[in-house]
Amino acid sequence: MTNPKEIKRRILSIESVVKTTEAMKITSVVKLRKSKNFLIHAKTYLESIEILLYNVLLTEKKNDDDYKKYFLEKGNKKLFIIFTSDRGLCGSFNSLIFEKINSFFKKKEHNTQCLLFSIGKKGFDFINRKYRMYLYENNWINYDNFIEKRLLFTQKLITDFLRKKFSLIYLIYNSLKKSLFQEIIIEKFLPIHHDFKKKILKIPPILEPSKKKILDHLIPKLLNTKLLKIFLESTSSEHTSRMRSMHKATDNASNIKNNLILNYNKERQTTITKEILEIISGLESLN
Structure with a gap:
């Protein structure tokens, strides 16, 4: 008895x-609304930059050799940047990414040619136990300070790519599909994937002060905004997963x-x- x-x-x-x-669930709901709102604006902004960049590239093609390096793939050295959470209690949000990485690295040849880096502490703990780490600051970036660090981090990635430390950079993250369904996405970050089927401006742009200066500004802006957009997608997915876990x-x-x-x-x-x-x-x- x-x-x-x-x-x-x-x-x-x-x-x-x-x-x-219940309190954690309500907190996740509020954060999810904010994150989705920011994500909508980021997607719109990124699409506008892409259209502008493609239209600039389609103008007179003199002296464009300097910019081919952003679009050409040479070599097999890869960097994988994974987006995970800093805290737990978010269901399968992190474990799905870890399973994806483990299945990829079952092939032994990948271990010598690939490095990993984490946005989020859970990913850092995972990489630190099993894989080779990309050295940057403390080898991971906290979710809370990603927004203020992303400019320097993007510039570091571009510099290493142009110096041929890496020939490919991929982003691995959770994407929110149909409100509650999550999908693991592996997206190429560098070299830039160009799709000239994008909307083309009817009137050719007038490039001032020069095409070179415009591209020097647009390409880092495109990559920085893309990184932000994916971070917001991952954040929205994390809050959704935590909300569902806390509800259960x-x-x-x-x-x-x-x-x-x-x-x-x-x-x-x-x-x-x-x-x-x-x-x-x-x-x-x-x-």
């Missing part, structure tokens, strides 16, 4: 768990609490019945 006081203590403990998971945790904790209340009432009723029987037996013995 379980002590009713112990059951009562467990009920109070479960109630605090329910309050915590709240439901499970509520079910446990209801079962404990039922057991508490049974034990309490049994105790009361036992005490009544003892009183009756005492009265009969006196008579």
Whole structure:
């Protein structure tokens, strides 16, 4: 027989768990709304930069050799940048990315030609145990300070790519599909994937002060905005996953609490019945 006081203590403990998971769920909902709002603006901005860049590239093609290096793929040295969370309690958000990386690195030839870097501490812990790390600052970037560090980080990636430290740079992240469904995306970051089927301006642009200066500004801007857009997609996916996990945790904790209340009432009723029987037996013995 379980002590009713112990059951009562467990009920109070479960109630605090329910309050915590419910609060985390609400927090994730608020953050998800903000992240989705920023993501819409980032996608629109990125699309505008892409259209502008492609139209500039399609103008007179003199002296364009300097910019072919951004679009050409040479060699097999790869860098994979993974977007994970800093904290747990977000379901399969991180584990899906880790499974994708493990399946890719089953081939031994990839281990010598690939480096990994993480946006998020969970990814850093994973890479540090098994794979070769790309050295930059403390080898990972915190989610909270990514926005302020992304400009320098993008410039570092461009510099290393142009110096041929890497021939390919990929981004691996969770993308949110149809509100709740998540998909692992492996997207090429450098060299730039050019699609000249994009919308072309009807009137050729007038390039001032020069095409070179415009491209020197547009290409880093394109890559920086792309990195931001993917970060926001990953953030939205993380908040969605955490919201779902906390919702399930709240439901499970509520079910446990209801079962404990039922057991508490049974034990309490049994105790009361036992005490009544003892009183009756005492009265009969006196008579």
